[in-house]
Amino acid sequence: MTATDALSHTTMPPAPPADVPVTLRINGAERRLAVAPWTTLLDLLRGPLDLTGTKKGCDHGQCGACTVLVEGTRINACLALAVMQDGRDITTIEGLAAGDALHPLQQAFIDHDAFQCGYCTPGQICSAVGLIREGHAKTPADVRELMSGNICRCGAYPNIVAAVEQVMGEGLAGVTANGGGTSR
Amino acid sequence: MRPFQYVRAASVAGAVAEIRSAGGGDDSSTVAPAADLVAGGTNLLDLMKADVMRPAKLVDVSRLPLAAIEDLPDGGLRLGATATNAVTAYDERVVARYPMLSRAILAGASAQLRNMATNGGNLNQRTRCYYFYDTATPCN
Ligand SMILES: Cc1cc2nc3c(=O)[nH]c(=O)nc-3n(C[C@H](O)[C@H](O)[C@H](O)COP(=O)(O)OP(=O)(O)OC[C@H]3O[C@@H](n4cnc5c(N)ncnc54)[C@H](O)[C@@H]3O)c2cc1C
Ligand code: FES
Ligand code: FES
Numbered sequence: 001m002t003a004t005d006a007l008s009h010t011t012m013p014p015a016p017p018a019d020v021p022v023t024l025r026i027n028g029a030e031r032r033l034a035v036a037p038w039t040t041l042l043d044l045l046r047g048p049l050d051l052t053g054t055k056k057g058c059d060h061g062q063c064g065a066c067t068v069l070v071e072g073t074r075i076n077a078c079l080a081l082a083v084m085q086d087g088r089d090i091t092t093i094e095g096l097a098a099g100d101a102l103h104p105l106q107q108a109f110i111d112h113d114a115f116q117c118g119y120c121t122p123g124q125i126c127s128a129v130g131l132i133r134e135g136h137a138k139t140p141a142d143v144r145e146l147m148s149g150n151i152c153r154c155g156a157y158p159n160i161v162a163a164v165e166q167v168m169g170e171g172l173a174g175v176t177a178n179g180g181g182t183s184r
Numbered sequence: 185m186r187p188f189q190y191v192r193a194a195s196v197a198g199a200v201a202e203i204r205s206a207g208g209g210d211d212s213s214t215v216a217p218a219a220d221l222v223a224g225g226t227n228l229l230d231l232m233k234a235d236v237m238r239p240a241k242l243v244d245v246s247r248l249p250l251a252a253i254e255d256l257p258d259g260g261l262r263l264g265a266t267a268t269n270a271v272t273a274y275d276e277r278v279v280a281r282y283p284m285l286s287r288a289i290l291a292g293a294s295a296q297l298r299n300m301a302t303n304g305g306n307l308n309q310r311t312r313c314y315y316f317y318d319t320a321t322p323c324n
């Protein structure tokens with residue numbers, strides 16, 4: 001082997017694995033996409049799909065800023081591969097309002113001043129939608145415990161809990177995610 | 185994350201065959217397997233982002249029909265490998281007959297993570313020790 005051969009072998013990167021076709025229903029609209037297997041749902045939403053409402057706080061499942069609803073169930077989009085969501089219904093913060101009518105939780109967050117910088121807020125609201133749909137929270141202590149996957153660096157916790165409680169008190173009728181199906 | 189191939193297993197036998205044909209399956213201690221299973225991804229993807237785990241291929245087992253929680257003749261329960269931690273912890277039979285298990289699961293991680301995490305992945309998760317997460321230490 002000549003020196004040139006050796007060089008060309010070491011400098012030629014292996015062909016990256018091919019993109020995978022996926023079909024997602026995002027905020028009610030069907031999207032057919034080709035994604036690299038290592039793309040997280042979070043990076044797909046924020047990058048190619050330009051849905052930057054969902055935030056990246058830690059990228060390791062620890063802060064909840066990336067919370068979205070998959071088939072109505074809240075998950076951390078940073079630890080979800082986009083390819084693994086093929087065929088599923090995804091709701092992000094952008095998909096909660098009905099036109100100009102805010103989702104009851106969005107309105108409650110405003111009513112209760114439940115944010116300061118707002119960075120955690122989309123995740124908090126999506127998480128609260130999931131929490132109410134799950135139906136396991138009966139007391140304010142339950143709300144705090146079951147919202148504990150959403151960190152607020154600004155410490156707006158008392159107001160967040162108050163906003164969630166207000167909507168729980170209003171009854172669950174209007175508080176399901178768009179197109180929320182059965183849980184996984 | 186480093187690039188990897190992705191394949192969704194259509195059956196248990198298919199998942200096993202994928203791991204075998206990639207030459208893996210016997211040495212669960214390796215951090216750079218030719219192929220690895222992924223279910224909820226909450227442990228494995230975290231470790232892949234930290235560059236601790238470096239599988240060349242992921243075999244997705246999350247849609248295999250292994251999510252059932254079944255009564256056994258002796259009064260016990262069989263918890264499906266792909267049943268999520270949340271479904272398991274809130275299952276009426278688990279709550280009534282294995283309350284400590286239910287409470288232990290609910291004391292872990294967060295609601296979002298428990299919605300993704302599976303029983304199989306929970307049992308097979310890697311140590312959460314910080315030395316293991318630090319690629320500069322000899323642990324991995
Ligand atoms: C912020 C954070 C907090 C956490 N807190 C806790 C905690 O409090 N307690 C706790 O126990 N865990 C915790 N975890 C770890 C993890 O979320 C759980 O252990 C979870 O149950 C892993 O399941 P999974 O399906 O996501 O596993 P994956 O990440 O998909 O897989 C983990 C491992 O199991 C293997 N595997 C998966 N399914 C199978 C199967 N069916 N058969 C054979 N092998 C399989 C995979 O190949 C991989 O090696 C936490 C994780 C994060 C990110
Ligand atoms: S960005 Fe996903 S939990 Fe922090
Ligand atoms: S409002 Fe700033 S992090 Fe919650």
